[in-house]
Amino acid sequence: MNDFQPIILGSDINAYGMARAFHEAYGIRSIAFAHFQLSPTKYSRIIDVRVTPGFGEPETFVRTLIDFARGFRPGRAKPKLLLIPCGDSYANLLAGARERLKPYYVFNTLSTELNRRLSLKSSFYELCEEHGLPHPVTRTVDAAGVARGDYRHLPFDYPVAMKPADSDEWLGVDFPGRKKAFIIEGPDELETLIKRSYKAGYTGQMVIQDFIPGDDSRMRVLNAYVDQHHRVRMMMLGHPLLEDPTPEAVGNYAAIIPDYNEAVFEPVKAFLEDIGYQGVANFDMKYDERDGEYKLFEINLRQGRSSYFVTLNGANLARYFVEDLVEDSPFDGRTRYARGSKLWMEIPRSIFRDYVEPGADKERGLAMLDSGDWGTTLEYRRDMTPLRWLMIRHMFNIYTKRYKQYFTRKGDL
Numbered sequence: 001m002n003d004f005q006p007i008i009l010g011s012d013i014n015a016y017g018m019a020r021a022f023h024e025a026y027g028i029r030s031i032a033f034a035h036f037q038l039s040p041t042k043y044s045r046i047i048d049v050r051v052t053p054g055f056g057e058p059e060t061f062v063r064t065l066i067d068f069a070r071g072f073r074p075g076r077a078k079p080k081l082l083l084i085p086c087g088d089s090y091a092n093l094l095a096g097a098r099e100r101l102k103p104y105y106v107f108n109t110l111s112t113e114l115n116r117r118l119s120l121k122s123s124f125y126e127l128c129e130e131h132g133l134p135h136p137v138t139r140t141v142d143a144a145g146v147a148r149g150d151y152r153h154l155p156f157d158y159p160v161a162m163k164p165a166d167s168d169e170w171l172g173v174d175f176p177g178r179k180k181a182f183i184i185e186g187p188d189e190l191e192t193l194i195k196r197s198y199k200a201g202y203t204g205q206m207v208i209q210d211f212i213p214g215d216d217s218r219m220r221v222l223n224a225y226v227d228q229h230h231r232v233r234m235m236m237l238g239h240p241l242l243e244d245p246t247p248e249a250v251g252n253y254a255a256i257i258p259d260y261n262e263a264v265f266e267p268v269k270a271f272l273e274d275i276g277y278q279g280v281a282n283f284d285m286k287y288d289e290r291d292g293e294y295k296l297f298e299i300n301l302r303q304g305r306s307s308y309f310v311t312l313n314g315a316n317l318a319r320y321f322v323e324d325l326v327e328d329s330p331f332d333g334r335t336r337y338a339r340g341s342k343l344w345m346e347i348p349r350s351i352f353r354d355y356v357e358p359g360a361d362k363e364r365g366l367a368m369l370d371s372g373d374w375g376t377t378l379e380y381r382r383d384m385t386p387l388r389w390l391m392i393r394h395m396f397n398i399y400t401k402r403y404k405q406y407f408t409r410k411g412d413l
Helices: 013-026 059-073 086-096 113-120 121-130 141-148 187-199 262-274 308-312 317-326 349-355 361-373 388-404
Strands: 006-011 028-032 047-051 080-085 139-143 162-163 182-184 206-210 219-226 231-242 254-259 279-288 293-300 343-345 374-376
Touching: 006 013, 006 086, 006 317, 013 028, 013 047, 013 308, 013 317, 028 059, 059 086, 080 086, 080 219, 080 317, 086 113, 113 121, 121 139, 121 206, 121 293, 141 187, 162 388, 182 187, 187 206, 187 262, 219 254, 219 262, 219 308, 219 317, 231 262, 231 308, 231 317, 231 361, 254 361, 254 374, 262 279, 308 317, 343 349, 343 361, 349 361
Parallel strands: 006 028, 006 080, 028 047, 343 374
Antiparallel strands: 139 206, 162 182, 162 206, 219 231, 219 279, 231 254, 254 343, 279 293
8 A cells, every 4th residue: 555645736637747757667647636637537447536616726726735645545544745846837736735745745835036036048049158058149028128129129130039928827818829939020010929929918027049050859848856955866868859839839849759968967967956956847958059068048946748758768757756755765866867779759650750950860769669669648548548548639630630730940030
């Protein structure tokens, strides 16, 4: 009998990946809370999603979790309730409610101040500057700066990248042509999109950056687990070969092969320990051929939606949570720089074959497909009910249509 119960916040593919990790490692079924039901966790026997209207509101969030903890298994010895957020909004809510939830749950979170500094891309780049971590040359503007036209005077040439500093607020903003991030070819397009963003109700800062050339194969994703004593226990580097091309999903990885680079690991490890980080950190970065550096784009203060890639390659994230927060197991200080040999995908194999840029990386991925060294988050044999199988096939058909409609190669601006 396990002496803990995973409580997952969210119902997306990230939530399913964490539930799968717990089921693979411990044979345990997770409980999840979310403000609505998303497809990846439907018809599942390994995660019990409890939809709660208003769960994204701070008071409802706290009250729901406290009421659940108080009523869980009454009259019996209670296991530790291990709380894991699987989205930016839930991670932010947990940071704000840490003191109220501490009596009931074990979890990783940051101080409200550090959470805010890392969550906002503008202040994250300031921290990178302080700690000597490379990042793209950046200009940040706010609503007043847009009114003054500050975005017209940039210290770099076009094309440029534009993205909201506050990803959480951006989720509630909608207008024709909205994307998670934009690649902009000229000043007229920048003027149109930045004004449209603020007119639609966005109030945070906007980040405009020097665009690093190259397609998805230049990207890297780094996952790290930092324990409650601020020690980095594990790091794993992935090499994305393809992203989702849908405008609202740009930046979501669709295929990743393992990578290994201690020159990337070591400065990021020092950064996380220096700032007193705790929990899973997920970094996006891109190789800049102009100066030979990997430049950081952002940090997610929780495991990324593609984080099952880490579990698939032998570094089961659930075990790190349990060994740290449930067992507080000894740690000798030697960070595991994980290696792997399996291709992770969120797409059917046909999309990988048709859309990944030709070259040595694609050939390596194809060899993994041919040898059976691959996997997806959703296709879990021990959770494959008929309804779930049909749902996954439907999701994969949607992906096929998305690529036909939206895919363009990033090198072909």
